[in-house]
Amino acid sequence: MNYDLVIIGGGPAGLAAATAAWEDGCRSICIVERDRELGGILNQCIHNGFGLHYFKEELTGPEYAGRFIELLRSTGVDVRLDAMVLEVTAQKQVHIVSAAAGYEVLEARAVILAMGCRERTRGAISIPGTRPAGVFTAGTAQRYMNIEGYMVGRRVVILGSGDIGLIMARRMTLEGAKVLCCVEVMPYSGGLTRNIVQCLNDFDIPLYLSHTITDIQGRDRVERVVVSQVGPDRRPIPGTEMTFDCDTVLLSVGLIPENELSRAAGIQMDPRTNGPVVYENMETSIPGVFACGNVLHVHDLVDFVTAEAARAGRAAAALCAGGPPAASRVLELKNGAVVGYTVPQRIHLDADFQAAEVFFRVRAVCGRSRITVTDGIGRRLASFSRERLAPGEMEHIRLPRALLNSAQGAITVSIEEEKP
Incomplete structure (x- = not known):
């Protein structure tokens, strides 16, 4: 057909x-x-x-x-x-x-x-421990609860601070479960700030940054998990273990x-x-x-x-x-300092558009910063001010056609954090 x-x-x-x-x-x-x-x-x-x-x-x-x-x-x-x-x-x-x-x-x-x-599943991130029931991805738990009508657990530990995991922390709490904590291996949250506030802070659910689950214990069902602090290399630090008695682990790890x-x-x-x-x-x-x-x-x-x-x-x-x-004229976009990627990666300069919409994420939390756009000879074409940048929140800028037409060589999007 x-x-x-x-x-x-x-x-x-x-x-x-x-x-x-x-x-x-x-x-x-x-x-x-x-x-x-x-x-x-x-x-x-x-x-x-x-x-x-x-x-x-x-x-x-x-x-x-x-x-x-x-x-x-x-x-x-x-x-x-x-x-x-x-x-x-x-x-x-x-x-x-x-x-x-x-x-x-x-x-x-x-x-x-x-x-x-x-x-991403448990196998994708290789969490050690036994293989009992009660380990779900956050999205799977969300489907079970909101569509199928099943309560997936009563005492919950959430690994990862992605938005789905944060939202499920609130959802489980509203359904009567006890969410013991949310554990994040990075030193910053992976979710939107509004979800941290509305889903964790408003329900007094602790968020442990720079921590991860180092053991899942239980035979038929999850009985407890061991959480350890991690260093800058993301490796667990001996002697920092905390044990939580729980029956459910939700994974929100990307x-x-x-x-x-x-x-x-x-x-x-x-x-x-x-x-x-x-x-x-x-x-x-x-x-x-x-x-x-x-x-x-x-x-x-x-x-x-x-x-x-x-x-x-x-x-x-x-x-x-x-x-x-x-069109044949193509301009390449590159990611510079602190920027993880750009979308789109290429622009047809002869195409019919007034401005190119460029989306990107940063690789680290930044305070007051400037988003800078430079061309292949290092000339600054544009800059945009931001009060704060975080990996959990996608950024967006508009680049007018006149600016793109003036570029020589590829253009690079970078972050310059302003000193206090």
């Missing part, structure tokens, strides 16, 4: 991309979603705080997804649910399988990758973009983000294949996912409408 645009993933990124492409005139769109319903991870995020940027109001995750699902119902977008994508080729053939239609190959003029991300399909297609990947290398319009190294959302880089806010996916949807619609091919 042939479509102009095939979108892989029906979560917030896929929904926003489809909506934007339809609004820009693309009338042959198919969303392929492996779950039984649209919405992705938002369906289990029953807390509020979504939509403040995009809808200018506070919504729960299902409400936010519902807004886009309703918009989609007013379009002619074809939706394949409970369908698994097996392969995406460089020729934009999407191989899928489902109980309803069996094995199919969808031919597309453009493809948008919106597969999201997955959680997210991994789901890019098996991307790699198999031969798309160039960025080892810093574990996602595809993209241009300012979200196009990957394969012309006509775009990427957006958490499959590209892990976001803090779904509103930013929506804006990024809409950009990909509009670009895909323009390509399907016979828009001009990609």
Whole structure:
């Protein structure tokens, strides 16, 4: 079957991309979603705080997804649910399988990758100890509680201070569990400041920075965990052990973009983000294949996912409408001091845009700082002031076309912390 645009993933990124492409005139769109319903991870995020940027109001995750699902119902977008994508080729053939239609190959003029991300597990971080029941990733526990209706434990220790873990600390407490502590191996939190305040501080849940779990004990079910302080090398310090009697361990130790399909297609990947290398319009190294959302880089806010996916949807619609091919002049973006990565990594200087949206994360907590943008000869093109920067919060700057056109060579985004 042939479509102009095939979108892989029906979560917030896929929904926003489809909506934007339809609004820009693309009338042959198919969303392929492996779950039984649209919405992705938002369906289990029953807390509020979504939509403040995009809808200018506070919504729960299902409400936010519902807004886009309703918009989609007013379009002619074809939706394949409970369908698994097996392969995406460089020729934009999407191989899928489902109980309803069996094995199919969808031919597309453009493809948008919106597969999201997955959680790191206990095996990925090699926590020592026995292998009892009661060890969950935070997202799995969230699904059990909010969708399946199961209480996963009563006395809980959370490893990692990612946003899902922080939110689950509050959720478990509200359901009557005792969250003993949240343990973070880094000297700073990995989550948003507002989640630290609302989910830990407001419930008097201690956060142990520069600590990690060094042993999980129990036979059939978790009985206790040992927590140790770590040094600057992230190694446990002997003699600092604390033992917590608990029946549950939740892991919030990072997210991994789901890019098996991307790699198999031969798309160039960025080892810093574990996602595809993209241009300012979200196009990957394969012309006509775009990427957006958490499959590209892990976001803090779904509103930013929506804006990024809409950009990909509009670009895909323009390509399907016979828009001009990609321009030849390309500007490369690099990460400088303290910056972990930039998205996009490349910009078409002749493309139709007023300003390039650049997202990045820092590698360390910084006080009052300046974000500096320099070109290949060391000339400062722009600077932006920030009161505070932290790895748990994604940063965003806009670079006008005139600034980019004046650059000589690649441009570098760096952080200069101001001395007190």
